[in-house]
Amino acid sequence: MATTTLSRPTHTSTYLLIAPNTAETARIARDHVASVLAPLTGSDPVDTARLLVSELVTNVFRHTSVSLVTIRTTLNGDRVRIAVSDDSPTQPAVPPSPDRLRTGRDTEDGRGLFLVAALASDWGLVPRPRTEGIGKTVWCELPLGVPG
Numbered sequence: 001m002a003t004t005t006l007s008r009p010t011h012t013s014t015y016l017l018i019a020p021n022t023a024e025t026a027r028i029a030r031d032h033v034a035s036v037l038a039p040l041t042g043s044d045p046v047d048t049a050r051l052l053v054s055e056l057v058t059n060v061f062r063h064t065s066v067s068l069v070t071i072r073t074t075l076n077g078d079r080v081r082i083a084v085s086d087d088s089p090t091q092p093a094v095p096p097s098p099d100r101l102r103t104g105r106d107t108e109d110g111r112g113l114f115l116v117a118a119l120a121s122d123w124g125l126v127p128r129p130r131t132e133g134i135g136k137t138v139w140c141e142l143p144l145g146v147p148g
Contacts (some may be wrong), residue, residue, distance in 0.1 A: 012102035017071040021064065021086070026057045026082060029071050033082060036073045041144040048119055049073075049082060052140050056084035059138070064088035066135075075144075080120075083139035085128075092125060116140050 017032045019025045030050040037046045053071060059071045070085040092113055116123050120140035128135040 001013060007140065010075045014072055014074045017073075019067050021061055021067055021069050023061060025061065025069060026054045029053045029057045029069075029084075033073050036075070037080060037144070040075070042104050045080070045144055046130075049080060051140055052116055052120060052142070053082050053084065055115055056138050056140070059092055060084060060086045060088070060114050062079070063092070064090055077128070078144050079141055080144055081139055081141045083137050085135060085137040087133065087135040089134045091136065113138075 001061055001064070013026070015036045017029060028055055033049050033053045033113055034046050057069055057071065060066065064086055066086045066088045067107075068087070072081075072083040072085070074081040074083070114139075119142075121143055123138070123140035126137045128137070
């Protein structure tokens, strides 16, 4: 019996999800990212990617009143970038330091981005250029693991 080995794309592939800014969108985004990554990697990167996209999409829902959220999942060799964009001028809060989290001196705001900063290999915020209107993209990157 022959086995098929899935190989990672040698080119950049981007998968796009545009969804309403509702509480259900975090679950839909998790499932979308998992469906893109599952054939290409082990379970650890998929589970981490699901958590990170959930945090980013939940931030849009909790802290903005935009109608749509855009999720881009980009595969580039041995890395995945998850980018969540919205049309709100509201900028995310800077993640609290681990010391502030331990002492409880911060509210729960910012803990999602703290998780993103702790679990992603890289992450950032890109404000939309003025010529394109208001909004921003918050992104994170992960290495892809060995196929399971």
